[in-house]
Amino acid sequence: MKISVLGAGGWGTTLAILLHYNGHKVTLWEYQKSYARELNKKRINKDYLPGIKIPDEIIITPDLDESADDKNLIVLAVPSQFLRKVVKKINYSSIRDAVLVSVSKGIEKDSLMTMSQMLLDVQSSMSENQIGVISGPSHAEEVSHRTPTAVVAASVDVEASKTIQAAFVTSYFRVYSSTDILGVELGGAFKNIIAIGAGIIDGAGFGDNTKAAIMTRGVAEISRLGLAMGARPETFAGLSGMGDLIVTCMSKHSRNRYVGEQIGKGKKLNAVIKSMEQVAEGVDTTRSAKKLAEKFDVETPITNQVYKILYEEKDPIKATTDLMTRDMKTE
Template sequence: MEDQIAVIGGGSWGSALAILLAENGYQVTLRDISSEQVKEINEKGSNSNYLPGVKFPDGIEATTDLEAAVQDVKAVVVVVPSSVMRSVAKELKGLIAEETIIVSATKGIEKDSFLRMSEVLKDELRAELHKNIAVISGPSHAEEVSRGIPTTVVAASKSKELAEEVQDIFMADTFRVYTNPDVVGVELGGSLKNIIAIAAGIADGLDYGDNTKAALITRGLAEIKRLGVALGAEAMTFAGLSGIGDLVVTCASQHSRNRRLGTKIGQGKSLEEALDEMKMVAEGVEATKAAYSLAKAEGVEVPIINQAYQVLFADKNPREAVNELMVRSKKHEIEEVVQNKENW
């Protein structure tokens, strides 16, 4: 049991984590719903749909059988799209042993409920399992992790012991793991940055430059922090790996599916057309809906998120959205600093 780990979800990130864990010496069962994909992994040691050109190491066995995958394992790593997290959690409810560690590696917010992924897991899993739930997040494109490119992430849990246990499971020569007790901030950072990445992609599609992207990243981070703190996160978390770290890589990388989606929209495609051309899920679309509604409910000012919502869901012209951001009323850069300065 101590050397057995189940990874639920055989997409690019699930496959990359399975490779990492196998290279760390664990026997990994990778569960996916696609029988064709499972057959390819087992027979060819590859996942050409999601990680073309990457060879799987020994120690990984794929299966479509969820119950078999999670039997007698040290940890279950859940890496499925946010849209199916609840249904998978329901299936897992009676299958996971009480001592099993549960790691959410999905970055997203559930549609309609606006719950974070660890909250969805707690909603569906047995109460005695709640103490075992941790989160792993940070700037970590699967394409790079699967090839052993140095990467740094964060493991989050209110329990220091659990966070450190997850840290030990994933830590490797090319995969450094820090710990953080702020689960709310780590999950929100990993979800909300996808919205700013869509906005950055739209700017790319409009042929704007580095100045524009730097502004979106910087002011986007301010919005993420404001909304995150209103929802119970610690402000300093957003200065870390799941905040500025994940934001920078997602807004700038060729691997970013959310930036790629935004680029298509900036080039004139509708949201539906852009999504039809995407092979993988862009979590930022549903996150935009959630953040827009949450910000309204909390009374938090999030102009970039608001404009992203209007472009995605109200057919607003992207250039008009950027123009409205530029001609807003004058602001201090850091309001809380200015408010604390006498006679400034």
């Protein structure tokens, strides 16, 4: 297959390499011309994936038209808040026969759309059968070293999900298929909020009991919101829900957990974000999820407290106490 990966961050680069070794003809798009030149010259993504060689056969270009034209599959590895701007620049005539696959985990902050919804909004001539996503517990740092990993490829169209599945599956990257694209996307986006909460727990010096409570009740919370929005309940117990939440709450590679940890130690959100080279999607997603919970009239106490810590500078200890002293409930 002819496949293009848009976005040469850590995840985009990792997937481009994986797809190349799976026998596909791969193009990797990097929007900065100077960095694209450096990637072509050195064949190492020193900023986002140091130590991993990019095969010479992968075409690296800053030309978006060249990247999108005449491809079977286009993988969108651009951060969620920038993806609309990129997709708007692509001519429909170039992608009329392609399947678009989002690997970004977020909710667009102004429209409150998932990435697949946004793609259909921008490229309105495309069919929803041409849109898919990949999500699950899959840090680029580990996949790039061929650590055994399992994810989900989802599309409303069974054949599209199987096409994506077949393109990506390897001996170390197992891909399941699903038709619950909404649930897969919501699980991947909302778990970042819980990961920020778990990081706050770490930074504030609470223990494993507290973190386990946040994670478990976090799954219940994102499931409630997802079901109200039309997703299937079993999706949140799978790789794109519980699986992704576990790895994002526990891993040293998790940017969202790191943000929470630094805030739990007393640092300010703006200072933490400025110190990071990559995007922590959960910061914007927290605001979006709060709005969605209000829209669908769903109780989301953890999201509400994370929002207050991030945007209203509420003391993390006070936020934890407020969660613990809510009205008694059945589980």
